[in-house]
Amino acid sequence: MKILIELEDLSYTYPNASEPSLKNINLSLEKGKFVALLGSTGAGKTTLSLCLTGLIPQLLEGKLSGRVRVAGKDVGKNAVQTLAKVLGLVLQDPETQIIGRSVEEDTAFGPRNFLVPAKEIEQRIDQSLATVRLTGYNQRLTEELSGGEKQRLAIAGVLAMEPEILVLDEPTSELDPLGRSEIYDTLTDLRRKKNLTILLVDHSTEELMDKVDEVVVLNQGELVWRGIPSDLLRNLPLLRRWGIKPLPVSEVGWEFYEKGWISLAEIPLDISSAESLIRGLLPLYGNRPGHPLDGVKYLGKSHNQVQQHGENLRSKREPNHSEKVLAVEIKDLTYQYNSGKSALRGINLTINSGEFLALIGQNGAGKTTLAKHFNGLLQPTSGEVIIEGMNTLRVDTSELAKTVGYVFQNPDHQIFSATVEKELEFGLKNAGYRGSEMKNRVAEVLEYTGLEPYRSVHPFSLGKGERQVIAVASILVLKPKLLIIDEPTTGSDWTGVQTMMALIEKLHSAGTTIIMISHDMDLVAQYAKRVIVMKDGEITLDGTPQEIFSNEEVLRESFLAAPQLCKLSLQLKDVLGPQFFVKASEFLGMFESGEQRGC
Template sequence: MPSVKFDGASSAPDAAPAVLLNRVRFTYRGVDSRALDAITLAQRAGEAVAIVGPSAAGKSTLAKCLNRIIPDFENGSLEGTVEIGGRKLWDWRVCDVAPLVGMVFQDFESQLFASNAASEVAFAMEQRGLERAEMEPRVRAALQAVGLAGFEGRDPATLSGGEKQRLAIAAVMVLRPRVIVLDEPTTDLDPQGRAELFALIDDLRAQGLTLVIIEHDLEALRGCDRIILLRAGEIVADAAPVDLMTQVGLLERCGVRPADLDRLCERLGISPHARNLAQAEAAIRDKFGAPAADHRSCPTGLQVSGAITSSSAKAPGAKGAAGDPTDAAPQGSDGAAGPPLVEVRELSYAYQRGRPALESVSLAIREREFVAIVGPNGSGKSTLAKHIAGLARCAKGEVTLLGRDRAGYAPAESARVVGFVFQNPDHQIFAATVEDEVAFGPRNFGLPKDEVARRVESVLRAVGLEALRGKDPFLLGKGERQRLAVAAALALKPRLLLLDEPTTGLDYLEQRRMMDLLAGLNRDGAAIAIITHTPWLVAAYARRVVMMREGRKIFDGAVREFFARQQLLADSSFRLPEVTALGLRLGLVALSVDELAELIEGRG
């Protein structure tokens, strides 16, 4: 992406802070606890401040206070003062704050509404009544600044996720606001989109824009000037990244996933913590001795140079994480057994008049496997999943369940083989209570009342929602709703549970909880297949990886082998977890911090 300075975007630092919050409190109507509790903070012009914290910490609430979405769109009581560039926003309307604060939201589908990129960017200026002669150069400059020069006539609906978010940023920065707020802008993006967006954020920082970034991924925030850690509406810490990220225990207690490098340095007693892979590698070699320059065979049989020790890798340390895969057989991972539950043979599919979504894909999933299906957006992952789930008809090729053509299965019969959980749990929730929601499937399939009750009881316990059985599902948090969707699928007792991005939009603790749940089900005998964009989840939980690109299966094998294929991952913009990347520099294929630490300490 070209580094283009957006004319006028960088405002000269004023004497007044760019953002000043003074004892800001906000309580949502009908809720007892405060979403924000006496928040006081000042941000200098040109500073990039990241806000991290678990769900319900108040991150988005804080962001919405900056441009008057709170209190204009959210009912509740707001106290304290918010100043932008020295101006108090007491009686301002949201639309009047736009030239001061630009806001980019998580959901890019809801914030793009024009028929082409130029109109999208011009929208804010049109609403301010700017003359056409002034708008045209600013549209061009804004699109160039986000790396979308030449996209003026493109329909936003045809852009990739990363391009959409960059367009959304151009659409707010065109008014040259003093502050740009990015509220979890990477949540719905694939690795390529995330990489594009973080490159842009770095570029905006270099231009001196004042940024407020809400994000879960600490590793991506090392370049910020400050990180603010929120919990239960209060600021727990406000420090430079180097100071906060090293507080591994505090971050974990607050439900924030510490960066791999910091966890490893903490574990190995390396101080000060390394700030990047090169520093970490040097510090480890310094402390634990230089490795022999010979080659060693990693567990996959791949040759990795510069190994530090010669011990074989162990299973990742995460709770419920995968053990060593049976690396020799791509289809086989430990525990996988028997004939395939699902078999896809030479499957091809194209949406109406479109590029093929799937091209000759073959795949088998066996009992007790834990498979991660990865790949960029549009690579065919969801289309493949829909064929397995029976939501799309095979145009060419074949899908079989337990050796029988999938098309011949009645819904009740196939539900006992494959359960499918959509990415958005809100696409299925409708019942008045949690238990009714779970009971819906079994009742539809005509199970007797006592059997339905038994299954509801059992799956609610399995997903940890038994205490909420009488609650309205719409009042649950996102993580709980996601677990409810899993429960609803589990109630039909499928032998394979297929989940489309089950951790999207969840914080670290909820992600862990969801994945531990799946790992537990897997230990109990269910095969699990998840579509995901999150590298550390793949490393920590999956035993086999299927990678898709442009409708083709380009990798199918053990997770350890997958992470050793650096060229393949780079070509697919799939970012390695920091710990795995560091391990490879040291000549090791490690999937978790504990595993790499043990290998380095010579105990592996």
């Protein structure tokens, strides 16, 4: 089989860096293979991708040793534009590679530079946009696209160039769940039809594992693992060590494995396997069968235990509404872009102080547009938005900023100071704080967020996860009553995700109203107490996570999907009764002990 990518003893150190980002990497990829490159933030995944394109070392200086060959071409001896004809790269941040004013203009940029005939370019544009679910967007302005739509456009622009090799650096991190699935299905289809070689850099594993041939793992610049996906996914200690999110159903299986009830090979990798496993274990390790639960035969805990378990879970998740103060009140809100496109239609919504609410929906549904009305970044075309009693049409944005904190989808869009400390001071200075009060607030938030060790460090010398925490911290110094967090975990490894969500949960416990925009349904199910589904600028569903993720029809129409463990709960409805589990450890609660029953 022909080798299309070959790395020999590849090492690379960025300018002024004390440690290499890549250390003696040896890797070869055969033509037609689909390989996932996994690893924590800072593992070297993006650096390796840039080495394949020739951007390192031709445009980014530094110390490189070893050899990189792509489609038989020595990367160090061929121009970047020459390599671009055989290898297409989709960058992690889509805005860095979108240059056209309209969707059509941007998609056509690559083929035009390759002097592809005009008629063929038109065909490639339509085909590429259809592939990423952007049909009909040809004349849309790129500046009006949502984050997820921009990500789709970046992928379409590379697909239109018809490369022999595709390297994608977290290409679906900002896409809705079905959008991610569609992109992965498209890549699988392209690989099969055109025998493409695909290297996909990602933190996620759920949608990938039945599609890729093998997995390569980088850790601290070193290649530490290579093999078939199932072998890696069943080894949870390795996944956790390397900052890779385990499959939720595999976490359930690991609970049973640690009890000694199943072998490593029996750890499930999909919902049906997990369901079969649980049903098989219940007669052996579950409580005595026969206890009724709302008319359902329950094979796990007794009715009283289950009822108490559910009440405990709810008490942990429900906010205290004793004062019933409205944080947000929206009346008949509509909003239109300058182009005339309607983004929000007839929104009516109230949010109580202290709630933890998640906004979910497909890319372009209007989630971020709605949230930007809460702090005055956008003004209603018609209708009213009232925040903590203040009408946003009558209050300056600077005044709203004292009450509403907004953390952008990309933290790098709001970080610009030379040190972490100065970044936190900036907002306080604008709000009129000086001297000891400012210093005390900064010190308090640095300690609260765990950023104290980085006080004098330049933010951009830190990883994406740390920069996201800095963005949150820069808002917290103003002590907002309401915090909006737009995709708080995009691009973070699993360790970074857990750190960020622990901080958000800590803020919520302290009484802050949280509004989280997210495409990560696992996080929404685990942390949000109320979920709002949006589609085409309208609210289509409003309820608890259980109510939302049980409504498969609305989810499907909104291009969403319930998380794995919610689906597993629904599959086990006859066993669980009204219970709805969102954490792996909760499934272990169905079993009283590790003592096997039987004759």
